[in-house]
Amino acid sequence: MSKARSFSVKVVISNREGASDPEGETIYRDLVSKSGYSQVRGIRSGKFLRFEVAAPDAGSAKDLVARICDELRIYNPAAHSITVEA
C-alpha cells in the first residue's frame, strides 16, 4: 500500500485580467517604473496561499486543492483568477 506523502501546493489569487488592480498598478507606476526599470511592462498584485497536503502524488494534491478552491470559494470567480501549482 502506498503511503501518503506531504505536498506543498501553492495558490495565487489575483484580480481577473481586465479587472483593475490598483495595488499592482501603483507598485508598477510609482515604485518600479519611476525607479527606472523600463523593462517591466506591468505588475499584478495577488494573494498567496500555501497548502500542505497529504496525498499519494503531486497531481492528486494539486487536484484536491483546486477542488477546495472552487468548493469553498477561496476565490471569487466574478473578479479573481487563480493559479494552482504543486
Next chain:
Amino acid sequence: MAGTLRVAVVRFPGSNCDLDAVRALDSIPGVAPDLVWHEDGAVSGYDAVVLPGGFSFGDYLRGGAIAARSPALRRIARLAEKGVPILGICNGFQILIEAGLLPGALLRNTTLRFVCRWVAVRVENDRTPFTRRMKKGQVMRMPIAHNEGRYTAPPAELRRLASDGRIVFRYCDESGEVTRASNPTGTSQNIAGICNKDGNVVGLMPHPERAADRVLSPFDTEDGALLFASLLRRE
C-alpha cells in the same frame, strides 16, 4: 405581541455594527430585533434577517469570505428562497456576495484607502422590502466606512443588474446627480447597493444603522431609519 415583526441580527466573530443595528431596528414600533449568534440555528424562525457590518473573521482571505461558509448562511439561503427579507450592510453585503446570494464582487477601493465619511445615495429601486417607504430618486444621507466596497461584476452581469432594476442605491451628489466626483470608491456605475432577482435580498455598503438617529447625523437626518421601517408595509 401580535403583528410584531421579528428580525434576527446575526453576529459573527468580528461583527461590530450588530448592536447599532439592533438599536436602530428596536426604535421602529412593531419591529422586534434579536441578536443571534451565527452558529445558532435560531435564525430560521425569523421574519427578516440583518447581517451587520464589521470585520467578520478578521476579513481574512477577503471581507465576508469565511462568514459566507457559516451554517447561518445555509439557513439564510433557504429563507431567501422563501422570500424572507435579508439585508446585508457593509461586511454583511460582502458576506451575501461571498455566499452567492448576490452576484459580483466587492474589491478594494481604487484609492487603496479605508474610506470613512458621510455620502449621499440615490434610491434607484423603491420596491424592495427595505426601500418601499422611500421614493425612487430620493437622496439619502448615510456614512460609509470600508476598504473593500468597489462593486464589480462581469460586464454582462452589470448590464443585467441595471436593466432589471436591481441596482438599489447609487452614490450621488447632494442634488441627486450620479457623478464621477460623488463616487467615493471607484465602484462600477456608482453602485452602493443591489438586490437579488426577487428583490428580497438587499446588500449595501453605506450604514443605515449609523444614520437612523438625528443625534448621529451632521445633517440632522434619520434617513437610515427608513430602511428598517420599510420592513413594515405601508398601511
